[in-house]
Amino acid sequence: MTERDGAGSAAEGEFRRGWPIVLSALLGIGCGLAAVPFYTLGVFAPHLAREFGWSMGQIMGALTITTLALVVAGPIAGALCDRHGTRPVALVSLTLFGLSYLSLALLGGSLVQYYLTFLVIAFVGVGTLPITFTRTVNRWFERNRGLALGLAMMGTGLFGIVCKPVLAAVIAAHGWRAGFLALGALPLVVALPACFALFREPGRAAGAGGAAEVLPGLTRAEALRSWRFWLIAVVLLPISFALAGTVPNLEGILTDRGFTPATIVRLTPLIGLASIIGRLVGGWLLDRFWAPAVAFVILGMPAVSCVLLSAGGLQPGTGALAIVLIGFALGIEYDIVAYLTARYFGMRAYAAIYSLLYTCFAVGAGFAPLVFGMIRDRAQDYAPALLLAAVMLPVCSAAFLLLGRYPVAGTRQSG
Known part of the structure; x- marks a missing residue:
């Protein structure tokens, strides 16, 4: 057997053993906090505006509330995962997230109630984020870690493809309250049973909880003293802001460009399809090329999309291209953060470190829809944003190139 054959056999063995983990992580992430509010709030926004007279900025402010909650809840969830294991955190969070999302069907005309509900959703749903699921995927996979992460994170893209047209049909037939009921049922009916049956950490029975073994890598305190941690954290803020501002406002952007509702419904699911392709292609690239270079290229490309979407006279074909480029980048953003965390800081305190970086990403992503909406309210156009x-x-993605070579596994970094 050649060295290449041996490597291929080892990689296949990883997927034979780890496919239940990838599948359950895909469903958990796809039906969780990372996907559900982000991809669906734009669908509900026109209905909430008509029902209660709220502005787009006020409606999108729910994502900002969610972000502020994650600043506190994310690191707590990471510490719980490192201490008690990911399985119990995921199961409890999926249950509470589904129940709390159902309560949105009871909304009245109070913005305070609206924001408080999303605050609760964020706190109880934090265990459904990739913070939890990628820790276990990283532990099951080594040779094909990037591809496995891409497959697991594909849940957000699959949700993005299916949710908008299906949700629009549910709302058209039964009203927006029924739409919230349908979304709340997803984690309870789909993700929770799958994670209960399939999701576990290496070497532990399905019902086991704790994570007592000491894994190689940096502690959280050591990572916080590393310049690489702070470089990643700082550049994630503007990158996430730029990417996340477009998606919840996409229907509004296309409406401003004169697209009909029927055309918008046809175009917007492309973002989910492109994100799936981005996760698969990006994961494959991460396993074979230097991750910072992959990040620079893929996360910089949507600058073209933003320029195209800002221009008047946008045609459906050009709009589709812009949406695909954004979706492709969205398909790899969380994968890149998870991959960089594992490669540069190891698995010893992976969830705690990744939760901090994820929080930086979430802050930029959470404030972006609000800021984009406020700019639209003031300028009557999304073009300035x-x-x-x-x-x-492109400017911030280039900063990843400063990270340097991966450290040798199991060793301490010098900076």
């Missing part, structure tokens, strides 16, 4: 994003993406 889109052009700002077009500058941020």
Whole structure:
């Protein structure tokens, strides 16, 4: 057997053993906090605006509330995963997340109630984020870690493809309250049973909880003293802002460009399809090329999309291209953060470190829809926000190139 054959056999063995983990992680992430509010709030926004008279900025402010909650809840969830294991955190969080999302069907005309509900959703749903699931995927996979992460994170893309047209049909037939009921049922009916049956950490029975073994890598305190941690954290803020501002506002952007509702319904699911392709292609690239270079290329490309979407006279074909480029980048953003965390800081305190970086990403992503909406309310156009994003993406993505070589596994970094 050649060395290549041996490597291929080892990689196949990883997937034979680890496919239940990838499948359950895919469903958990796809039906969780990372996907559900982000991909669906834009669908509900026109209905909430008509029902209660709220502005787009006020409606999108729910994502900002969610972000502020994650700043506190994310690191707590990471510490719980490192201490008690990911399985119990995921199961409890999926249950509470589904129940709390169901309560949105009871909304009245109070913005305070609206924001408080999303605050609760964020706190109880934090265990459904990739913070939890990628820790276990990283532990099951080594040779094909990037591809496995891409497959697991594909849940957000699959949700993005299916949710908008299905949710629009549910709302058209039964009203927006029924739409919230359908979304709340997803984690309870789909993700929770799958994770209960399949999701576990290496070497532990399905019902086991704790994570007593000491894994190689940096502690959280050591990572916080590393310049690489702070470089990643700082550049994630503007990158996430630029990427995340477009998606919840996409229906509004296309409406401003004169697209009909029927055309918008046809175009917007492309973002989910492109994100799936981005996760698969990006994961394959991460396993074979230097991750910072992959990040620079893929996360910088949507600058073209922002320029196209900001221009008048946008045609459906050009709009589709812009959406695909954004979706492709969205398909790899969380994968890159998870991959960089494992490669540069190891698995010893992976969830605690990744939760901090994820929080940085979430802060940028959470404030972006609100800021984009406020710019639209003031300027009567999304163009100024889109052009700002077009500058941020290539400049900040280039900073990943400063990270340098991966450290040798199991050793301490010198900086």
